[in-house]
Amino acid sequence: MIWVDADACPVKAEIEAVATRHRAPVRMVSNGGIRPSSNPLVEMVYVAEGPDEADKHIADQxxxxxxxxxxxxxxxAKCVAAGARVIKPNGEALTTANVGGALAARDLAADLRAADPFRQGGGRPFGKADRARFRDGLERAIRAAALDAG
Incomplete structure (x- = not known):
């Protein structure tokens, strides 16, 4: 199963294409506002309004x-601890080896933003290279997850 934190996910089309090739079921989890797919492998899961409701559902499943x-x-971090494979939309895999560092970097960035209200944004645009990296990373994650399940 591919679980997608779908509300702000920029790679839904890529997920659907790779999942179709592998015949892997997908659950797009959101608070609503996501257009349903006609692909029979893609199920839309709508959770209650509220912060982190989609995250809680995915972490529980x-x-x-x-x-x-x-x-x-x-x-x-919760999904890695539960044994799932995790990939970010930029193609970066999060594993037991690097998710702790990612959490620390996230917390540091939040502290820096809180200390300097003018430090906002600054991210680079999401482009074709990011989408290609994601597709490659998702291919690897699906193959590895199949071995984990086997």
């Missing part, structure tokens, strides 16, 4: 043999 797509580092 994901485990060995699953792939989770998210940019949310605390969610990624």
């Amino acid at each position: 994901a485990g060995p043999g699953d792939v989770v797509v998210t940019n949310d580092i605390p969610l990624a």
Whole structure:
């Protein structure tokens, strides 16, 4: 199963294409506002309004043999701890070896933003190279997850 933190996910089309090639079921989890897919492998899961409701649902469901797509580092940490494979939309895999560092970097960045209200944004645009890296990373994660489940 591929679990997608779908509300702000920029790679939904890429997920659907790779999942279709692998015949892997996908659950797009959101608070609503996401257009349903006609692909029979893609199920829309709508959770209650509120902060982190989609994250809570995914964290409660994901485990060995699953792939989770998210940019949310605390969610990624929970899913890695549960045995799922986690990949960010930029193609970076989060694992037991690097998710702790990612959490620390996230917390540091939040502290820096809180200390300097003018320090906002600054991220680079999401481009074709990012999408290609994601597709490659998702291919690897699906193959590895299949071994985890086997």
